[in-house]
Amino acid sequence: MRTMLRMSLLVAAALPLLAYGGEKGEAAKGESKASRQRIVRSWPEPVTVDGKTALGRVEIAFDYDEGVAIERVISADGKVVSTVVRKKGEGAPRPTPEEIEEAKDMVRADAEIARIIDQASAQLEGGFILNEAAGQPCGPGTRCIQVQVLTQDRLGFIRWVVVDLTKDRISYRTYMPSSGAGEAK
Numbered sequence: 001m002r003t004m005l006r007m008s009l010l011v012a013a014a015l016p017l018l019a020y021g022g023e024k025g026e027a028a029k030g031e032s033k034a035s036r037q038r039i040v041r042s043w044p045e046p047v048t049v050d051g052k053t054a055l056g057r058v059e060i061a062f063d064y065d066e067g068v069a070i071e072r073v074i075s076a077d078g079k080v081v082s083t084v085v086r087k088k089g090e091g092a093p094r095p096t097p098e099e100i101e102e103a104k105d106m107v108r109a110d111a112e113i114a115r116i117i118d119q120a121s122a123q124l125e126g127g128f129i130l131n132e133a134a135g136q137p138c139g140p141g142t143r144c145i146q147v148q149v150l151t152q153d154r155l156g157f158i159r160w161v162v163v164d165l166t167k168d169r170i171s172y173r174t175y176m177p178s179s180g181a182g183e184a185k
Contacts, residue, residue, distance in 0.1 A: 146160060
């Protein structure tokens, strides 16, 4: 049984975890805008429904419009058994590779930072979540990803940039992690 569970975990980890509930951008007039959600974690889990236990699944999604993580327990037949919406800023899962690439693309698209990247033949690294206190650019309800701009050989540090995926913007073009202060856009 443990071998089967481990195999299931490996298979689940290999499956793509990207799923959007909607498109970025504005909905046409008169239409309701679908919520932008992405599954950021998913794993097999025994789920009991009506006294019967079978291998179901737990999914953690992030709702970019509401700024909250949503945990869903799904039965073996695909029905949602329970849904828990976490409080803003509570239990934000680590970013997915897709989110990290999206953050890097936003950094590359910024005219000021793009000039620095071009001049230095800089490389981008990163992917840590930044959670700040209420009232800060990366406070509760945001999904801020830190991106480092490094020298071409990746041995030198140029600057830290922070992107907020909930607002589709750069929160800090130059972030100073030691003081928590940066130059807000």
